Amino acid sequence: MKYIEIEFSLKPLEMYSEILQSDLCDIGFESFQDTNEGFLAYCQEGLFNQMKLNALIERFIVLNPDVDMSTKTKEIEQQDWNAEWEKSYPAVLINNYCYVHANFHQPLEEVEYNIEISPKMSFGTAHHPTTFQIIELLENENLVGKDLMDMGSGTGVLAILAKMKGAAYVEAIDNDEWAFKNALENVEANKFDVRVRYGDSGLLDRDYDVFIANINRNILLQDLKKYSQHIKSGGILFLSGFYIEDISILMDEALKYGFSLDNQISKENWAALRLIKK
Ligand SMILES: C[S@@+](CC[C@H](N)C(=O)[O-])C[C@H]1O[C@@H](n2cnc3c(N)ncnc32)[C@H](O)[C@@H]1O
Known part of the structure; x- marks a missing residue:
């Protein structure tokens, strides 16, 4: 499969890079790699x-007149753009209870849940606040015997944690082929029984006690209704992948389907929510 790579150079870099990447996700870009001057963005x-x-660029320049931005476009074959980083990245410890690491890190004996992940370009190493926060929220969630969906599973890290925490049935769905294959590998490496599927909310064919969706604002707004049809009464929905300022629009949509907000946390302007279905 061929990809388009756009090299963005930005001055100043801080803050604007995150806003721009979020806008790019909305028009189909799916992965990013930081550079000294900005970042590389990839789209099928x-x-x-x-x-x-x-x-998007015109609007960004009008809204942010202080930013000096330039772009270069290339067509390339799909590859693991993160390969260098993936050889030596640091492991992540969440609240001293969960350690997400690679096969070149030693597991931490004192930590209850050690999860080994080989990301192969997929999202889900716990470095990103959206993943980190769901893992934080799951710390006090009793998953024993529960049926759980991990929608937008990336590496499968959340599905693996759910299984470790005693969930009875865990399913992971992602609409990106690399992520799907990567989740299969990670589930295998951690030796857990998780049903991994390639697709999106159109695949949903059973109901869940707990439903996790760490994707992005627009997909969540589009698919919340479908998710709600597959969450049992009294069930829990965890949402992540959006900014604090998006909470109200997502809550307006969630209220329509009988959800109430039970808990909200934030990290570096990213928000994560725990909702309960009536
Ligand atoms: C922010 S990442 C989250 C990955 C992982 N669950 C985590 O918490 O780190 C979002 C994932 O959702 C997938 N995705 C995007 N749109 C989707 C959709 N409509 N249905 C299912 N998965 C989707 C992407 O391929 C990506 O792997």
């Missing part, structure tokens, strides 16, 4: 829309 060739990108 079939999803790439030059007009949408031009409009």
Whole structure:
């Protein structure tokens, strides 16, 4: 599969890079790699829309006149763009209860849940606040005997943790082929029984006690109704992948389907929610 790579150079870099990446996700870009001057952004060739990108850049420049930005475009074959980072990245310890590490790190004996992940470009090493916060929220969640969905599973890290915490049935769905294959590998490496599927909310065919979706604001808004149809009464929905300022729009949508907000946390402007279904 061919990909479009856009090299963004930004001055100043801090803060604007995150905002721009979030906007790029909305028009089909799926992965990013930081550089000294900015970042590289990747989009599948079939999803790439030059007009949408031009409009996004124009709007960004109008809204952020202080930013000096330039771009370079390349067409490339799909590859593991994170390969160098993945050879030596640091492990992540969450609240001293869960340690997400690679096969080149020693597990921590004093930690209850050690999860080995080989990310192969997929999202889900716990470095990102969206993953980190769901793992934080799961710390006090009793999953024993529960049926759980991990929608937008990336590496499968949340599904693996759920199984470790005693969930009875765990399913992981991702609409990215690399992520799907990567989750299969990680589930295998951790020796847990998780049903891993390639697709999206259209695959949902049973009901869950706990439903996790760490994706992004627009997909969540689009798919919340479908998720709600597959969450049992009294069930829990964890949402992540959006900014604090998006909470109200997501809650407006969730209220329509009988959810109430039980807990909300935030980290570096990213928010994560725990909702309960009536
Ligand atoms: C933010 S990552 C989360 C990965 C992992 N669950 C974690 O918490 O680190 C979002 C994942 O959702 C997947 N995704 C995007 N749109 C989706 C959709 N409509 N349905 C299912 N998965 C989707 C992406 O491929 C990506 O792997």
